[in-house]
Amino acid sequence: MTRRIDVFEDFHTALEELIQTDSYLIGISEISDQAAALGIRPSFENLDITETVIPVAGAAGNPGFLKYRGRRDGELLEADDLHLMGAIAGFVSVLTAQAHAFRKKGESERILQFLLDRLPLGVVCLGASGDVLIENKAASRFLGDSGAALIRQGLSDQSLTEKGSMRLHIEAGGELLYVEGRRLDIGAGLFVSAFVLYEMGGRREKLMLELDRSIYRAGARGAPLSVALLEDRSEAGCIYREMKSNHEALQIDPSSILPLDAFSCACVFKDKRLRSARFLLRNTFSSMNVSQMRGALVSGGTDPEGESPAQELIEQAREQWLPLSELSRPSILVLDPYPPICDSLDLLAGDLCNFESVSCLGEAAARIELGACDGLFIDIDTYSQAYPEWIRTVSESAGPGFVVYYVSHKQPSMIYSQYGMGLEEIVLQKPFEAEPIRDSLSLRFNFA
Numbered sequence: 001m002t003r004r005i006d007v008f009e010d011f012h013t014a015l016e017e018l019i020q021t022d023s024y025l026i027g028i029s030e031i032s033d034q035a036a037a038l039g040i041r042p043s044f045e046n047l048d049i050t051e052t053v054i055p056v057a058g059a060a061g062n063p064g065f066l067k068y069r070g071r072r073d074g075e076l077l078e079a080d081d082l083h084l085m086g087a088i089a090g091f092v093s094v095l096t097a098q099a100h101a102f103r104k105k106g107e108s109e110r111i112l113q114f115l116l117d118r119l120p121l122g123v124v125c126l127g128a129s130g131d132v133l134i135e136n137k138a139a140s141r142f143l144g145d146s147g148a149a150l151i152r153q154g155l156s157d158q159s160l161t162e163k164g165s166m167r168l169h170i171e172a173g174g175e176l177l178y179v180e181g182r183r184l185d186i187g188a189g190l191f192v193s194a195f196v197l198y199e200m201g202g203r204r205e206k207l208m209l210e211l212d213r214s215i216y217r218a219g220a221r222g223a224p225l226s227v228a229l230l231e232d233r234s235e236a237g238c239i240y241r242e243m244k245s246n247h248e249a250l251q252i253d254p255s256s257i258l259p260l261d262a263f264s265c266a267c268v269f270k271d272k273r274l275r276s277a278r279f280l281l282r283n284t285f286s287s288m289n290v291s292q293m294r295g296a297l298v299s300g301g302t303d304p305e306g307e308s309p310a311q312e313l314i315e316q317a318r319e320q321w322l323p324l325s326e327l328s329r330p331s332i333l334v335l336d337p338y339p340p341i342c343d344s345l346d347l348l349a350g351d352l353c354n355f356e357s358v359s360c361l362g363e364a365a366a367r368i369e370l371g372a373c374d375g376l377f378i379d380i381d382t383y384s385q386a387y388p389e390w391i392r393t394v395s396e397s398a399g400p401g402f403v404v405y406y407v408s409h410k411q412p413s414m415i416y417s418q419y420g421m422g423l424e425e426i427v428l429q430k431p432f433e434a435e436p437i438r439d440s441l442s443l444r445f446n447f448a
Contacts, residue, residue: 015092019066025085026072031056031064031096052077054089056096066092122177122197124148133192142199144173151179151195169237171262176200176237200259207258207266211310214268215300223270224371226277229317230295230324231264240265242288249284260314273371274299275331275398282328290324297327299370329354330374330445335364336407337382341430345377348434352441361386368394368402374445375403380415380427387419403444407432 019029054066066089070077113134116123122139126132132148143150150170166181181195211227218225232239240259247254256268269277274297281297296317300309330353334342342357349355356373358364361383367373376394380387395402405426408415412427421427426440 015095019088019092022072024072025068025081025088026070027066027068027085029056029064029066029092031092052082052085054085056089056093122195122199124151124195124197126151126193126195128191138199139197142172142175142177142197150177151181169235169241169262171236176203176240176259176262178237203258204260207260208308208310208314210256210258211266211268211300211313212308214270215309215313218270218300224273225300226269226272226274226297226371227300227313227317228267228269228277228281228295228297228327229260229264229314230267230293231321232293233263234292236262239263239293243267243284246284246288250280266314273399275371275374275401278328278331278374279401281324282330285324285328293324294321295324295327296320296322299372326354330441331356331372332375332377333358333364333367333373334377335361335383336377336379338379341377341379341407344432345437348432349438349441352438352445361390365390365394365397369397371398373398374401375405377405377407377428380406380408380419381410384419405440 015031016029019027052068054068056064056066066085068077068085071081113136116134116136117138119136119138122142123134123136124132124139124143125134126148130148130152135148150172153170165183166179168179170177170179176199178198178200179195180198181193183191183193185191214225217223230239230243232242237259240257243250243257243265244254247257250257250267250269251272252267252269256270257265258268259265267277267281269280272280278297281295296319298313298317298320300313332345332353332355334345334355334357336342336357339357342355346355353375355377358367364376364378368376378391383390391404395404403426405428406415406421407428407430409430410418412429415421415427416423416425428437428440
């Protein structure tokens, strides 16, 4: 009896066995859900003179009755026997009520689990001790082998706001999960912590689709497009949250900032050249701790090639990782026939700007036209034939804010006089001195 009463389907059978195997009374039971639902009653007209019927009644209704035909020792029934039958009926009534309550609770749990499993979001509820009370299929799939331990790690008093809510990003199986939770007080010092999990892997597909469209659109219009790929492996979702909260400073729509995985995100700068994107990133990074972050900045404004230009652009960016402190520095081209000049500039001001040597006017013009650089150091002694028409042309193609530095082995006053330059032009003499170069760069690019 004890083994089987926990199984509701076998409950009535177990009761029948209990009544039929009674060693003192001869009886049978007529108890079932159907009897309770249909209100089945015994046929009193057909009762034998030796038979007694005892109803099984309780708060849950009347599920049936017990029928006794006498005692097994053959003696007549006495008053005490009738009291015993009533007690047995009362006991059976209590067992039946408990079984119904157990079944109702089990059905409620199964229905709740069924409904939760149909949700596209993950749902996890933890008890006060951190044990899992309920977890739907989506949450199990999102969390994988890591399980609810990932949520417990983020569940602390420091994580909860005054209203008992919590928002965090976690990484599971290389995927980024957004978790929003709330502590719910049940009463009498009891509470549960309920969490909703949103798997953000779909954002990556959305990013690639949107980026493909943006690349094709930019190519058709001949408009610029820049993409910054940023990564911070110190905490899942950290760089994504930072960029989303700074979307106004970046001058881009929040929908243009999407996670690529748990530790990286992409910022799509539509209609902006690399120089403009770099400037916006530099201003944003100035208020952030970027010591553990890295990134890459690539242009997607050229004619797209291949089946997935977005994927190619992302792969190109991954090959160009730089610490963010370097990524946001202005990019300066150095057009000088003597390559060590670029090394000299890098030695004197490499912590302020990234210097890159170019070999000819054509290469410099192509880089400037793409908006990939912020300024140019040009040896006026070597390329005097290109001044001023070439300089004017490339400056106009670069747009406002592009800076040209003229370098020469002659005194600056001689250069101003020889080429009729205005005092707003910057002329530096070789060999360079660190202070004038650093002061000029700091002033032009607004370094603190």
